[in-house]
Amino acid sequence: MSASPVGVFDSGVGGLSVLNALRAELPHERFVYFADTANAPYGERGEDFVTQRTLAIAVDLVERHRIKALVVACNTATAAAIHLVRATYPDLPVVGLEPALKPAVSLSGTRNIAVLATRGTLDSLKFKKLHASLADQANFSLVPCDGLAAAIESSSNAAIADLCARYMHAAGRFGTEPDQIDTVVLGCTHYPFIADELRRHAGPGVRFIDTGAPVALQTRRLLAAAATLADECDDNIATVLETSGAPQALAAAAARWLLQPAAQPAAAAR
Ligand code: DGL
8 A cells, every 4th residue: 555656636737836745745655646637727617517527536546546645736626525535435545725824824914815716716615614714813805816727727928927917906905014915825726836926916025825835744644644654665756647638738837847857647538
Protein backbone atom coordinates (compact mmCIF):
# COMPACT_ATOMS: atom_id res chain seq x y z
CA MET A 1 0.00 0.00 0.00
CA SER A 2 2.82 2.44 0.83
CA ALA A 3 4.03 2.21 -2.78
CA SER A 4 0.59 3.10 -4.21
CA PRO A 5 0.18 6.62 -5.59
CA VAL A 6 -1.71 9.53 -4.07
CA GLY A 7 -4.46 10.70 -6.45
CA VAL A 8 -4.84 14.43 -7.06
CA PHE A 9 -7.42 16.05 -9.31
CA ASP A 10 -8.81 19.34 -10.46
CA SER A 11 -11.00 20.63 -13.27
CA GLY A 12 -7.79 21.52 -15.08
CA VAL A 13 -4.37 22.98 -14.36
CA GLY A 14 -5.21 24.72 -11.05
CA GLY A 15 -4.45 21.66 -8.95
CA LEU A 16 -0.85 21.78 -10.18
CA SER A 17 -0.39 24.52 -7.57
CA VAL A 18 -1.41 21.98 -4.91
CA LEU A 19 0.69 19.25 -6.52
CA ASN A 20 3.76 21.49 -6.13
CA ALA A 21 3.09 21.77 -2.40
CA LEU A 22 2.43 18.02 -2.09
CA ARG A 23 5.67 17.09 -3.84
CA ALA A 24 7.63 19.50 -1.64
CA GLU A 25 6.10 18.08 1.55
CA LEU A 26 6.10 14.41 0.47
CA PRO A 27 9.14 13.90 -1.78
CA HIS A 28 9.05 10.09 -1.52
CA GLU A 29 5.45 9.71 -2.68
CA ARG A 30 4.18 8.79 -6.12
CA PHE A 31 1.36 10.99 -7.46
CA VAL A 32 -1.19 10.60 -10.22
CA TYR A 33 -2.71 13.93 -11.27
CA PHE A 34 -5.92 14.06 -13.29
CA ALA A 35 -6.95 17.27 -15.05
CA ASP A 36 -10.58 17.16 -16.22
CA THR A 37 -9.77 19.68 -18.93
CA ALA A 38 -12.48 18.45 -21.32
CA ASN A 39 -15.02 19.61 -18.72
CA ALA A 40 -13.27 22.68 -17.29
CA PRO A 41 -14.02 25.09 -15.86
CA TYR A 42 -16.26 23.71 -13.11
CA GLY A 43 -17.02 27.04 -11.46
CA GLU A 44 -20.02 27.95 -13.58
CA ARG A 45 -21.24 24.41 -14.43
CA GLY A 46 -23.62 23.88 -11.50
CA GLU A 47 -23.45 21.52 -8.55
CA ASP A 48 -25.00 18.42 -10.17
CA PHE A 49 -22.50 18.38 -12.98
CA VAL A 50 -19.51 18.94 -10.69
CA THR A 51 -20.75 16.22 -8.31
CA GLN A 52 -21.11 13.71 -11.12
CA ARG A 53 -17.61 14.46 -12.47
CA THR A 54 -16.01 14.36 -9.02
CA LEU A 55 -17.47 10.93 -8.22
CA ALA A 56 -16.57 9.51 -11.64
CA ILE A 57 -12.97 10.71 -11.31
CA ALA A 58 -12.65 9.38 -7.75
CA VAL A 59 -13.91 5.95 -8.87
CA ASP A 60 -11.53 5.95 -11.84
CA LEU A 61 -8.49 6.87 -9.72
CA VAL A 62 -9.34 4.20 -7.14
CA GLU A 63 -10.05 1.44 -9.66
CA ARG A 64 -7.40 2.11 -12.28
CA HIS A 65 -4.57 3.44 -10.14
CA ARG A 66 -5.34 1.86 -6.76
CA ILE A 67 -4.65 5.18 -5.06
CA LYS A 68 -4.01 5.11 -1.31
CA ALA A 69 -5.34 8.65 -0.73
CA LEU A 70 -7.15 11.33 -2.71
CA VAL A 71 -6.56 15.07 -2.72
CA VAL A 72 -9.48 16.95 -4.27
CA ALA A 73 -7.33 19.88 -5.41
CA CYS A 74 -10.34 21.94 -6.40
CA ASN A 75 -12.40 24.13 -4.08
CA THR A 76 -15.46 23.86 -6.34
CA ALA A 77 -15.42 20.04 -6.42
CA THR A 78 -14.75 19.85 -2.68
CA ALA A 79 -17.71 22.12 -1.93
CA ALA A 80 -20.04 20.13 -4.18
CA ALA A 81 -19.11 16.54 -3.50
CA ILE A 82 -16.40 15.70 -0.98
CA HIS A 83 -18.99 14.29 1.45
CA LEU A 84 -20.16 11.89 -1.29
CA VAL A 85 -16.59 10.79 -2.07
CA ARG A 86 -16.07 10.08 1.62
CA ALA A 87 -19.35 8.18 1.82
CA THR A 88 -18.38 6.11 -1.23
CA TYR A 89 -14.88 5.30 0.11
CA PRO A 90 -15.06 5.42 3.91
CA ASP A 91 -11.60 3.85 4.29
CA LEU A 92 -9.82 6.10 1.80
CA PRO A 93 -8.05 9.15 3.26
CA VAL A 94 -9.59 12.10 1.37
CA VAL A 95 -8.30 15.67 1.63
CA GLY A 96 -10.36 18.56 0.29
CA LEU A 97 -9.78 22.25 -0.18
CA GLU A 98 -11.79 25.16 1.09
CA PRO A 99 -11.08 28.88 0.93
CA ALA A 100 -8.79 29.80 3.83
CA LEU A 101 -11.20 32.04 5.75
CA LYS A 102 -10.08 30.89 9.20
CA PRO A 103 -6.35 31.56 8.59
CA ALA A 104 -7.31 34.90 7.03
CA VAL A 105 -9.19 35.97 10.16
CA SER A 106 -6.19 35.22 12.35
CA LEU A 107 -3.74 36.97 10.01
CA SER A 108 -5.74 40.07 9.09
CA GLY A 109 -5.05 43.23 11.08
CA THR A 110 -7.98 45.23 9.67
CA ARG A 111 -10.42 42.29 9.68
CA ASN A 112 -11.38 43.22 6.13
CA ILE A 113 -10.84 40.23 3.88
CA ALA A 114 -11.45 39.62 0.18
CA VAL A 115 -12.35 36.10 -0.96
CA LEU A 116 -11.79 35.34 -4.64
CA ALA A 117 -13.37 32.05 -5.70
CA THR A 118 -15.61 30.47 -8.30
CA ARG A 119 -19.33 31.10 -8.30
CA GLY A 120 -19.86 27.38 -7.57
CA THR A 121 -17.75 27.57 -4.42
CA LEU A 122 -19.32 30.77 -3.11
CA ASP A 123 -22.87 29.52 -3.82
CA SER A 124 -22.32 26.17 -2.09
CA LEU A 125 -23.91 25.24 1.21
CA LYS A 126 -20.51 24.17 2.56
CA PHE A 127 -19.02 27.62 1.92
CA LYS A 128 -22.11 29.42 3.24
CA LYS A 129 -21.79 27.54 6.52
CA LEU A 130 -18.09 28.38 6.79
CA HIS A 131 -18.79 32.04 6.03
CA ALA A 132 -21.65 32.22 8.54
CA SER A 133 -19.47 30.69 11.26
CA LEU A 134 -16.92 33.53 10.88
CA ALA A 135 -19.13 36.43 9.81
CA ASP A 136 -19.00 38.09 13.24
CA GLN A 137 -15.19 38.06 13.26
CA ALA A 138 -14.41 39.92 10.01
CA ASN A 139 -15.93 41.64 7.00
CA PHE A 140 -15.66 39.36 4.00
CA SER A 141 -15.94 40.73 0.49
CA LEU A 142 -16.96 37.72 -1.61
CA VAL A 143 -16.07 37.98 -5.29
CA PRO A 144 -17.23 35.30 -7.76
CA CYS A 145 -14.57 35.37 -10.46
CA ASP A 146 -16.51 34.16 -13.53
CA GLY A 147 -14.23 33.40 -16.45
CA LEU A 148 -10.96 33.70 -14.56
CA ALA A 149 -10.18 29.95 -14.34
CA ALA A 150 -11.06 29.60 -18.03
CA ALA A 151 -8.68 32.45 -18.92
CA ILE A 152 -5.91 30.75 -16.92
CA GLU A 153 -6.65 27.40 -18.62
CA SER A 154 -6.17 29.02 -22.02
CA SER A 155 -3.28 31.28 -20.90
CA SER A 156 -5.17 34.28 -22.27
CA ASN A 157 -2.99 37.03 -20.83
CA ALA A 158 -5.18 39.92 -21.97
CA ALA A 159 -8.29 38.30 -20.44
CA ILE A 160 -6.40 37.48 -17.22
CA ALA A 161 -5.24 41.09 -16.87
CA ASP A 162 -8.72 42.44 -17.57
CA LEU A 163 -10.49 40.07 -15.16
CA CYS A 164 -7.94 40.60 -12.37
CA ALA A 165 -8.48 44.36 -12.61
CA ARG A 166 -12.26 43.95 -12.63
CA TYR A 167 -12.48 41.55 -9.69
CA MET A 168 -9.93 43.32 -7.49
CA HIS A 169 -11.83 46.56 -8.08
CA ALA A 170 -15.08 44.79 -7.16
CA ALA A 171 -13.52 43.52 -3.91
CA GLY A 172 -13.08 47.01 -2.45
CA ARG A 173 -10.24 49.24 -1.22
CA PHE A 174 -6.93 47.62 -0.33
CA GLY A 175 -4.39 48.70 2.23
CA THR A 176 -3.55 48.50 5.91
CA GLU A 177 -5.73 51.37 7.18
CA PRO A 178 -8.58 50.24 9.49
CA ASP A 179 -11.32 50.22 6.83
CA GLN A 180 -9.20 48.63 4.09
CA ILE A 181 -8.78 45.05 2.89
CA ASP A 182 -5.37 43.76 4.00
CA THR A 183 -5.87 40.04 3.22
CA VAL A 184 -6.91 38.25 0.04
CA VAL A 185 -7.98 34.60 0.12
CA LEU A 186 -7.22 32.78 -3.13
CA GLY A 187 -10.21 30.42 -2.99
CA CYS A 188 -9.54 28.62 -6.25
CA THR A 189 -6.46 26.54 -6.98
CA HIS A 190 -5.96 28.24 -10.35
CA TYR A 191 -5.37 31.66 -8.78
CA PRO A 192 -1.91 31.18 -7.19
CA PHE A 193 -0.58 31.12 -10.75
CA ILE A 194 -1.79 34.68 -11.36
CA ALA A 195 -1.09 36.05 -7.87
CA ASP A 196 1.42 38.58 -9.26
CA GLU A 197 -1.21 40.02 -11.58
CA LEU A 198 -3.70 40.29 -8.69
CA ARG A 199 -1.05 41.86 -6.44
CA ARG A 200 -0.60 44.73 -8.89
CA HIS A 201 -4.08 45.92 -7.89
CA ALA A 202 -3.59 45.53 -4.13
CA GLY A 203 -0.47 47.53 -3.40
CA PRO A 204 2.08 46.87 -0.67
CA GLY A 205 1.24 45.34 2.68
CA VAL A 206 -1.65 43.20 1.44
CA ARG A 207 -1.31 39.49 2.16
CA PHE A 208 -2.42 36.72 -0.23
CA ILE A 209 -3.29 33.29 1.19
CA ASP A 210 -3.57 29.97 -0.60
CA THR A 211 -4.01 26.49 0.81
CA GLY A 212 -1.34 24.38 -0.90
CA ALA A 213 1.02 24.02 2.07
CA PRO A 214 -1.60 23.22 4.75
CA VAL A 215 -3.25 20.70 2.43
CA ALA A 216 0.09 18.98 1.89
CA LEU A 217 0.62 18.83 5.66
CA GLN A 218 -2.85 17.38 6.19
CA THR A 219 -2.15 14.77 3.52
CA ARG A 220 1.05 13.80 5.36
CA ARG A 221 -0.92 13.49 8.63
CA LEU A 222 -3.58 11.23 7.06
CA LEU A 223 -0.98 9.00 5.37
CA ALA A 224 0.93 8.72 8.65
CA ALA A 225 -2.27 7.85 10.55
CA ALA A 226 -3.06 5.15 7.97
CA ALA A 227 0.57 3.92 8.15
CA THR A 228 0.88 4.28 4.37
CA LEU A 229 3.59 6.95 4.06
CA ALA A 230 6.05 5.85 1.39
CA ASP A 231 9.19 4.22 2.65
CA GLU A 232 12.01 6.77 3.02
CA CYS A 233 14.20 4.44 0.94
CA ASP A 234 11.67 4.06 -1.87
CA ASP A 235 13.32 5.29 -5.03
CA ASN A 236 10.25 4.72 -7.19
CA ILE A 237 9.47 8.42 -7.27
CA ALA A 238 7.18 9.43 -10.06
CA THR A 239 4.41 11.82 -10.94
CA VAL A 240 1.97 10.72 -13.62
CA LEU A 241 -0.18 13.33 -15.37
CA GLU A 242 -3.45 12.48 -17.09
CA THR A 243 -6.11 14.61 -18.73
CA SER A 244 -9.52 14.26 -20.33
CA GLY A 245 -8.42 17.03 -22.71
CA ALA A 246 -5.38 17.50 -24.92
CA PRO A 247 -2.19 16.03 -23.41
CA GLN A 248 -0.05 18.72 -25.15
CA ALA A 249 -1.95 21.48 -23.34
CA LEU A 250 -1.36 19.85 -19.95
CA ALA A 251 2.31 19.27 -20.89
CA ALA A 252 2.67 22.99 -21.63
CA ALA A 253 1.01 23.95 -18.33
CA ALA A 254 3.17 21.46 -16.41
CA ALA A 255 6.34 22.80 -18.06
CA ARG A 256 5.32 26.30 -17.06
CA TRP A 257 4.02 25.75 -13.56
CA LEU A 258 5.32 22.53 -12.03
CA LEU A 259 8.39 23.20 -9.92
CA GLN A 260 9.79 19.73 -10.68
CA PRO A 261 9.33 17.87 -13.97
CA ALA A 262 6.82 15.02 -14.38
CA ALA A 263 6.30 12.29 -16.97
CA GLN A 264 4.68 13.34 -20.27
CA PRO A 265 0.89 13.59 -19.80
CA ALA A 266 -1.34 10.85 -21.13
CA ALA A 267 -4.93 11.03 -22.37
CA ALA A 268 -7.49 9.37 -20.11
CA ALA A 269 -11.14 8.56 -20.67
CA ARG A 270 -13.67 11.34 -20.39
N1 DGL B 1 -9.50 25.11 -9.55
C1 DGL B 1 -10.85 24.98 -9.17
C2 DGL B 1 -11.16 25.49 -7.79
O1 DGL B 1 -10.30 25.45 -6.93
C3 DGL B 1 -11.92 25.10 -10.20
C4 DGL B 1 -11.89 26.23 -11.15
C5 DGL B 1 -12.92 26.00 -12.22
O2 DGL B 1 -12.83 24.95 -12.87
O3 DGL B 1 -13.82 26.82 -12.37
O4 DGL B 1 -12.25 25.92 -7.50
